[in-house]
């Protein structure tokens with residue numbers, strides 16, 4: 001069953017074309033993560049689906065029903081905002097209750113539903129507190145809970161974990177993955193976090209300037225990006241691009257190599273000077289200036305030390321590299337790389 005189908009969605013603010021020809025189909029139960037640079041239209045897309053914003057053109061279909069003319073409540077999707085958007089003067093219980101009262105439930109039904117959700121999210125002890133009396137992580141769980149109590153047909157999450165510290169982010173990420181496994185409600189989830197995108201998504205949607213650049217399973221995007229933009233956007237540190245003028249014999253193509261696929265080799269095909277090294281404990285990232293205004297990042301497992309300005313040379317296995325057309329930036333798949 002199809003949970004969501006977007007057909008040729010367009011949205012402009014003045015002369016700013018924020019969404020252009022967005023087409024996207026999501027199966028019931030899928031966890032879809034949307035990534036893309038700031039301002040590319042991710043939040044606008046969620047708001048259009050939720051009914052908080054009208055598209056200029058295009059069709060929004062939720063579970064076989066065209067919902068363009070339906071109010072947000074009729075669409076039965078729940079949106080969790082980055083800023084929590086809790087009612088500050090209401091207790092956690094009342095924040096939950098608010099959404100349910102609108103749905104016309106009895107007070108016993110409401111009590112039971114809130115108890116269930118509070119237990120799922122470990123909030124049972126906090127139902128009488130106001131948002132200001134909670135930690136950031138607890139507030140975030142209340143925001144999640146407020147979406148959960150309504151048993152929506154789809155969740156829309158807009159960077160729900162971006163206000164949390166690293167440990168809480170990880171815990172809440174695991175909780176969201178668990179919730180999704182249990183509820184199987186489809187989720188559309190916007191994030192800037194590579195780990196969240198790679199670990200949570202069944203499929204990732206990469207957006208750029210109002211358009212979808214590629215949709216695919218996380219490792220599919222990582223290993224076979226359609227184009228240079230997706231290649232550079234998925235993966236951290238980002239893929240290195242070796243421009244045509246840096247290696248002889250490749251006039252019309254640019255080579256993409258992931259930092260973990262470069263290795264130090266005295267007589268390597270690429271050489272330059274160390275600009276910087278970053279020691280992360282598990283790995284060391286070395287950023288080198290290889291001339292012609294280009295920098296490359298090498299990811300070495302383990303702990304290494306380099307002197308700034310020291311000469312360095314590296315290489316890579318041709319099988320680990322991808323080629324991009326230097327004109328249109330699309331991946332070139334039918335040409336084996338040999339340099």
Ligand SMILES: Nc1ncnc2c1ncn2[C@@H]1O[C@H](COP(=O)(O)OP(=O)(O)OP(=O)(O)O)[C@@H](O)[C@H]1O
Pocket residue numbers: 013016018036037038039040041042043044045
């Ligand atoms: N109500 C509005 N009126 C005019 N322009 C808007 C409005 N809302 C968003 N925009 C513009 O639309 C574009 C897309 O905004 P949007 O919030 O969807 O981006 P985003 O991908 O969510 O970015 P971020 O990652 O920073 O949250 C931006 O250029 C933004 O300035």
Ligand SMILES: [Mg+2]
Pocket residue numbers: 042043044158
């Ligand atoms: Mg946004």
